[in-house]
């Protein structure tokens with residue numbers, strides 16, 4: 556039997572949890588909806604109990620993120636997009652803006668800065684797989700960027716490129732990055748995230764983190780455009796501090812909140828931020844081994860220091876969109892891997908989530924299935 560034919564034989568061992576989507580991501584190991592606390596459901600989110608659960612969720616996030624006391628953290632509507640748009644619409648316009656884009660989500664923030672807010676930002680771009688020149692940024696500007704570009708698998712290596720004495724504010728869309736990388740919070744004025752990524756929580760709510768300079772901006776600047784109620788962070792001329800203690804602007808899903816609390820408590824039980832990062836690192840290393848062993852697989856990210864450890868994007872030699880569609884459909888049909896096609900706007904390829912809720916043994920088990928799909932389609 557040739558090696559080729561051998562590899563086209565269907566493997567026997569499947570990933571136990573074949574959930575490799577880059578959002579919503581796999582639920583934490585051991586998760587079951589039956590394990591969620593439900594005493595806050597059916598109660599007002601403004602009751603003593605509702606507020607206590609929201610505050611508990613906020614406290615757990617602060618602890619897990621190792622967020623310094625200088626930064627506020629609140630739960631806001633509309634997932635990561637809601638949180639990031641809220642920051643853009645409430646704080647931009649005070650000074651010039653630079654927007655960085657190297658994949659679809661960063662490009663989305665550029666579009667809104669240009670077409671909706673009409674800010675004429677300086678745009679610094681790079682193609683899928685590369686990072687733009689971070690040294691070219693004028694830090695008298697406010698700077699919009701995505702910490703981990705989920706659709707190209709390219710991330711910023713660290714926060715060293717953000718100067719401590721910047722005049723503008725740094726706005727990090729950090730949804731695929733937090734809980735997987737060390738974040739130097741002193742360099743971050745605004746960060747946003749959502750629960751359905753590294754935590755394996757539910758969508759719906761965003762999380763907004765504000766450093767002291769962002770709060771100062773809110774308190775001293777009023778944008779020229781109108782703000783819908785769900786974006787308003789100021790009340791009667793002062794910051795609405797309630798948002799950062801669990802008094803949400805409008806009604807949250809307490810089920811999503813309880814689900815996030817469960818995920819955060821799981822994260823605590825495995826060693827907090829370090830434990831989460833260790834799991835993500837182990838997954839990325841296991842995937843790296845698979846890639847190194849196969850000459851038909853390669854990374855979309857060119858530079859290993861900017862390669863994502865969460866949303867890992869891979870190129871398959873000779874594959875076009877139709878090949879990737881057939882490849883991923885075959886794996887899905889067998890229940891071996893779900894949702895591993897690259898993002899719709901990215902070059903055709905695979906994207907395999909390596910965040911902390913994925914088990915390393917499942918990444919390892921994926922290797923032979925990728926071989927099977929590749930060689931079956933090629934033959």
Ligand SMILES: Cc1ncc(COP(=O)(O)O)c(C=O)c1O
Pocket residue numbers: 577578633634635636637660701703704705706728730731749758
């Ligand atoms: C980097 C990045 N930004 C924004 C979003 C949009 O997030 P949401 O659907 O939570 O609003 C995503 C979703 O995958 C993302 O990966």
